[in-house]
Structures are given as C-alpha cells and as structure tokens.
Amino acid sequence: MPAPRTVAMSSDRVAIVSASVGAGHDGAAAELERRLAADGLAVDRYDLLDLLPAGLGRAVRDGYHRMLVRAPWAYQRIYAGTERAGGGGPAARALLRAAEDRVLRALHPGTGAVVSTYPGASRVLGNLRLAGRLTAPVLTYLTDFSVHPLWVADGVDVHLAAHAVPAAQAREAGARDVRVCGPVADPRFRPCGTRQRDRARARFGLPYDARLALLVAGSWGVGPVRQVARELRDCGAVVPVVVCGRNEALARQLSADGIEHAYGWVDDMPGLMHAADVLVQNAGGLTSLEAFAAGLPVASYRCIPGHGLTNAAALDEAGVAAWIRDPADLEGVLYDLVDGPLGLRQRAAGLALFAQSSDEGPAAEIGRVHRSGPPPLAPQPVAPRRTRPRRLAVTGAVACAVWACAVGSGVATTYDAPDLRHAVGHGLAPDSLVPGHDRAAEGHHS
Structure with a gap:
C-alpha cells in the first residue's frame, strides 16, 4: 500500500479553504487572497463544498438555505444544542473525514x-495536522x-480574530494561540464625504434629503425582511433601502408592499x-464589517x-x-444612530x-x-478506515448532514427524526443520519 500523501512547508505559497455557504466566508477569503497576493505570495483558493464526495456540497448549500427559510426554529435548536455540547457528533465527523x-x-x-x-474546513485541516499528514x-x-x-x-x-470579544470566546472554547x-x-x-454621498444617491435613484436605512439580509435574503422593511417605513425615522441578494422573489414582494427602493x-x-x-x-x-469600514x-x-443572534450580542458587547431587541425602541435608536451621539460613537x-497598520x-x-x-x-493515531465504506444516501436537502457540513457541526445528538423531517418538510433526513438511529450511532463513513 502506498504511503499516505503529505503536504509540507514551502516559502511562497498559501492555500485558503472556504465554503460557498452564503457569501461571508468566501468574501473574507477573497480579501485575504488579495492581501496575500499583494505581499508577493502565490495563493490557491478552494471551496470545501466542491471537495465533498458524491455531490454532497450542493446538498449542503441547498439544505442549509432551505432550513433557514422554512424552519429557522430548527436551525436555532441545532445551533444551541451543538453549542452546549461543544461540537459535533458522529455524523458530522464521518462527513468531514470523507x-x-x-x-x-x-x-x-x-x-x-x-x-x-x-468551521468545517478548519476541522478537516486540523485532523490532517493531528495525523501528521x-x-x-x-x-x-x-x-x-x-x-x-x-x-x-x-x-x-x-486562530485570528477581528476583535477582543471573539478572541476571548475562541480561548474559552479551547483555542490555544489566538491573535x-x-x-x-x-x-x-x-x-465618504457629502459630495460622494450625493453622487451615490443619484446613481441609485435615491432621495437626497431623506434619512436612508440600508436593510440587508445576506446573499440569500433570509429572515423577516418584509416585516422589518415595513417597520422601518412606518416608524417614520428612515426610508428603507432593501437589498435582497439573490432572492429576486423577495424584491418583487417588497415592491408589491409599497417599498419603493x-x-x-x-x-x-x-x-x-x-x-x-x-x-x-x-x-x-x-456586511457588518464592510459597514464599519465605510x-x-x-x-x-x-x-x-x-x-x-449570537453575533448581535457580540457586536453589542x-x-x-x-x-434593538424591542420594536418600540426602533425609531429612537435609528434617530440616535443617524443624528445622535450613539451614531458618532459607533x-x-x-x-x-x-x-491597525498593514504590519x-x-x-x-x-x-x-x-x-x-x-x-x-505530535501525530495522533488515525482510526482504521473501512475497506468498503457504506455509501451515504443523499437527497437535495439532507437536513442533518447538510447543516452538519454547512457549519461544521454534528446534529446527531441534538435532534430527533420526526422533528427534523417535519422541519424541512419533505422527509429529507436519511436514516443513517437520524439521531438515535443505530447506524448514526456507529458513525459510519460516507
């Protein structure tokens, strides 16, 4: 049997592994690539979803999206459950090992x-480091x-953090070297200055003399966007300008609701x-980081x-x-952010x-x-691999496995089968990944 392939150090090449789940992970990867290339390094970029077997990457992306749209409460339960457990279960480990x-x-x-x-890429790469590969x-x-x-x-x-708050959370979660x-x-x-702002408003056909609130909901346009747009309009403090990302249906619905922009x-x-x-x-x-920079x-x-929710709490901290936790505070906080001392401080x-300088x-x-x-x-022992691994049944939105890869988590210890199937609406959780099922407990590879 040939020796396992290893990747060793060089002097001028860096790889970045991201995932096309939404746009944030890829956006950060693209800017890191630009900066590293400017420093004279050759940069290779990879999408972890493209490297998953059996076409599972698309199922990850589509299923995660579907869960956020159709069953956000299910995502909350999974997120909180894996947070309390400190990590994923056997289904996630099997998927990432693949x-x-x-x-x-x-x-x-x-x-x-x-x-x-x-996160999923970090787990794959960390395992390869621990194994000495x-x-x-x-x-x-x-x-x-x-x-x-x-x-x-x-x-x-x-681990590299943007601020002391996420750095402290990473250390609490067990990270050793956090910078x-x-x-x-x-x-x-x-x-920008006033003149540049006026030119931007003219370019987008926006009113010159209104307070404009830019409402964003990620590249997928998820969440109660229509409700928030109406609340922004009706509170009287601002005129909403809504970006729906790739959710063109949402943009049409907002236009029908009378949201002009x-x-x-x-x-x-x-x-x-x-x-x-x-x-x-x-x-x-x-998008929040981009707004800070602007x-x-x-x-x-x-x-x-x-x-x-956890990002909102950390950004507030x-x-x-x-x-803004209470809708009754929306108008006052918006006025303060646009024209008051709160906006100046933020x-x-x-x-x-x-x-910080570029150095x-x-x-x-x-x-x-x-x-x-x-x-x-120190290399760690690697569990023996099955000579004929069982093929994982994959559908267009395998709820457990999808979220497991989408955020690097394992849901095998946090959900039961009826809830999960009902959450996505089409009986999409395969038996091999249903919590409590014998095959899931055995941690079979995909």
Missing part, C-alpha cells in the same frame, strides 16, 4: 500555510464576531453604503436564529453595533477596527506564521 483525502490531494505540494475561513501550519480566520465552539478545531495552530488582528474588507468600503443582487455595495445613513442587518456577518453605523434587528468604534493585520499574521511555522504537532 473530505480529508480530497482536500489533501487538492493542496499544492509546496503549500507553506493553509488558512480556513469556514499536513505539516504546513493551519490558521483559522474567524469571520464572525461570535465564536461557536465548532470554529475551534483541534490541530489548528493559530487579534482586525477584520478584512474590500478597500472600496471606506468613509428594493434591489436584488447589487454589485456596487460600497456605493450603496455611501448613499445610506445607517445599516440594519440580521446576521452580523461580512463609517456607517450599524443596528442589529430581528436577527435570524443561531449565529445571527464590543460596542460597534446597536442591538462610527468611531467601527473605524477603529480597521485602524498588524490578518495577512501580516498569516505571513508571519507562514515564514516561521508553528511548533510541530
């Missing part, structure tokens, strides 16, 4: 460091302000942020379950975004995140780890 060989084969043999912007250092860039325990994977050498290095955002997101996918988000006075968001991901105050309101706090940012930290390398990790 990607290890594929990831290792994809990496260039001269890769000097590997960066993950996605990947000798290049592994770093996780934490794209969220809140850190679910699944972000912290054994075998990852360094605060600031967020990443496309350089087009920067503060509703867009689908927008290529010029920096320009739209320049036109706005405040950002209202429900997930706390990359000098735009941010409010979290009617957040999606799971990471939307860090003092960079207001968390603009300053958001811009301060990006005040102290995430790309610089990656470069330092790449050049020096971490202390070697």
Whole structure:
C-alpha cells in the first residue's frame, strides 16, 4: 500500500479553504487572497463544498438555505444544542473525514500555510495536522464576531480574530494561540464625504434629503425582511433601502408592499453604503464589517436564529453595533444612530477596527506564521478506515448532514427524526443520519 500523501512547508505559497455557504466566508477569503497576493505570495483558493464526495456540497448549500427559510426554529435548536455540547457528533465527523483525502490531494505540494475561513474546513485541516499528514501550519480566520465552539478545531495552530470579544470566546472554547488582528474588507468600503454621498444617491435613484436605512439580509435574503422593511417605513425615522441578494422573489414582494427602493443582487455595495445613513442587518456577518469600514453605523434587528443572534450580542458587547431587541425602541435608536451621539460613537468604534497598520493585520499574521511555522504537532493515531465504506444516501436537502457540513457541526445528538423531517418538510433526513438511529450511532463513513 502506498504511503499516505503529505503536504509540507514551502516559502511562497498559501492555500485558503472556504465554503460557498452564503457569501461571508468566501468574501473574507477573497480579501485575504488579495492581501496575500499583494505581499508577493502565490495563493490557491478552494471551496470545501466542491471537495465533498458524491455531490454532497450542493446538498449542503441547498439544505442549509432551505432550513433557514422554512424552519429557522430548527436551525436555532441545532445551533444551541451543538453549542452546549461543544461540537459535533458522529455524523458530522464521518462527513468531514470523507473530505480529508480530497482536500489533501487538492493542496499544492509546496503549500507553506493553509488558512480556513469556514468551521468545517478548519476541522478537516486540523485532523490532517493531528495525523501528521499536513505539516504546513493551519490558521483559522474567524469571520464572525461570535465564536461557536465548532470554529475551534483541534490541530489548528493559530486562530485570528477581528476583535477582543471573539478572541476571548475562541480561548474559552479551547483555542490555544489566538491573535487579534482586525477584520478584512474590500478597500472600496471606506468613509465618504457629502459630495460622494450625493453622487451615490443619484446613481441609485435615491432621495437626497431623506434619512436612508440600508436593510440587508445576506446573499440569500433570509429572515423577516418584509416585516422589518415595513417597520422601518412606518416608524417614520428612515426610508428603507432593501437589498435582497439573490432572492429576486423577495424584491418583487417588497415592491408589491409599497417599498419603493428594493434591489436584488447589487454589485456596487460600497456605493450603496455611501448613499445610506445607517445599516440594519440580521446576521452580523461580512456586511457588518464592510459597514464599519465605510463609517456607517450599524443596528442589529430581528436577527435570524443561531449565529445571527449570537453575533448581535457580540457586536453589542464590543460596542460597534446597536442591538434593538424591542420594536418600540426602533425609531429612537435609528434617530440616535443617524443624528445622535450613539451614531458618532459607533462610527468611531467601527473605524477603529480597521485602524491597525498593514504590519498588524490578518495577512501580516498569516505571513508571519507562514515564514516561521508553528511548533510541530505530535501525530495522533488515525482510526482504521473501512475497506468498503457504506455509501451515504443523499437527497437535495439532507437536513442533518447538510447543516452538519454547512457549519461544521454534528446534529446527531441534538435532534430527533420526526422533528427534523417535519422541519424541512419533505422527509429529507436519511436514516443513517437520524439521531438515535443505530447506524448514526456507529458513525459510519460516507
């Protein structure tokens, strides 16, 4: 039998492993790639979903999306359950183990460091490090302000955080080497003056003299967007400007609701942020960081379950975004963010995140780890693989497995079969992944 392939250190090549679940993980990966390339490094980017077997990547993406849209309460239960348990179960471990060989084969043999912007990728890479099959250092860039325990994977050498709040959460979850290095955002997101704001409003056909609230709901347009848009309009403090991402049906519904400024996918988000006075968001991901970079105050309101709620709490704790918990406070907080001292404080706090010099940012930290390398990790014994692994039954939205890969978690210990099947609506959880089922408990590989 041939010896297992390993990837060792080099001097000029870095790999980034992300996942096309929404747009935040890929957005952070793209900006890290740009910065590392500017520093003279060759950068390879990979999508973990493309490296999953049996076409499972698309099922991961579609099923996670379907759960957020059709059964957000189910996502909340799963997120909270895995948070209390400190990680995933056997189904998730089996699914991620199935990607290890594929990831290792994809990496260039001269890769000097590997960066993950996605929890599932961190788990795959950490396992490869622990097994001694990947000798290049592994770093996780934490794209969220809140850190679910699944972000912290054994075998990852360094965790990079945008702020002291997520850094503290990562340490509490067991991360050893955590470094605060600031967020990443496309350089087009920067503060603008009145003249540039007026030009941006003219370009998008927006009123010059109104307070504009930019309402975003991620690239998928999920959450109670129609309700929030109506509340923004009816409170009288702002005029809502809604970005629906790829959810074109939502944009049409908003137009039917009388929301005058509703867009689908927008290529010029920096320009739209320049036109706005405040950002209202429900997930706390990359768009919030982009708003901070643009000098735009941010409010979290009617957040999606799971990471939307925990991100809102962490952003509020860090003092960079207001968390509006009570609809009765919406009007007052918006006035304060647009014209009052709260907005001034939050603009300053958001811009301060990006005040670090280029020598102290995430790309610089990656470069330092790449050049020096971490202390070697002791190889761990690898469980024997089945010679004829059982093939995993996959449908278009395998609820358990989908979420397990989508956020790197295992749901096998948090859900029962009837609830899960009802949540997605089509009996989509295969028996091999249903919590309590014998095959799930045995942890069969896919």
